[in-house]
Amino acid sequence: MSFAEQLHRLQAFLDADELHDEALDYVAAHGYLTALSTCAETVPDREWIDALFAEPPHYADKAQEEEIEATLIQLKAHIARQLASDEEFELPCDLDLGDDPDDSELRGWCIGFMEGVFLRESAWFENDEEEVSEMLLPIMVGSGLFDEQPEFADIAADANLMDDMIVQIPEALTALYLLLQAPDEKPAILKPRHH
Known part of the structure; x- marks a missing residue:
């Protein structure tokens, strides 16, 4: 089975209604795995898989369980x-958060990413707390998890500012990855880029 087919089956499994309410769907799981891949500390597979599902899912059989978990590890x-x-x-x-941010896939992805951060919060912030916070x-x-805090509420209330911030996510991810995984290369990020 090709990786694309495996992903398709994983997506169908994660997006099914049978999973626990707190389990991550495919897009949220992608965000979660992105955070785990960015973090300098490696989380054991068993731990992050169990956290992703919130409670053990009802697999059809052992083979399905092995396939889903193996695909998650490959996706990571x-x-x-x-x-x-x-x-x-x-x-x-x-x-794009669309007209109803709470229903948007991007919100789900960002929430999943933050779930991944929360799994090892100290490892994210121990060295460059200010920089990491800025890049995050x-x-x-995008996650909407912090909207009750005044600074976030102000941003959320300004649609243009929200859009400006959200389109920076791919760039922020690259910067976070370099900062946390390759700190020696850090000065390169801070130099102005010449187009």
């Missing part, structure tokens, strides 16, 4: 390769 490796490449990171959804801002804004 695929995302890590994407992050490490020089190409702009592509999200599995539009960079577009994703935090």
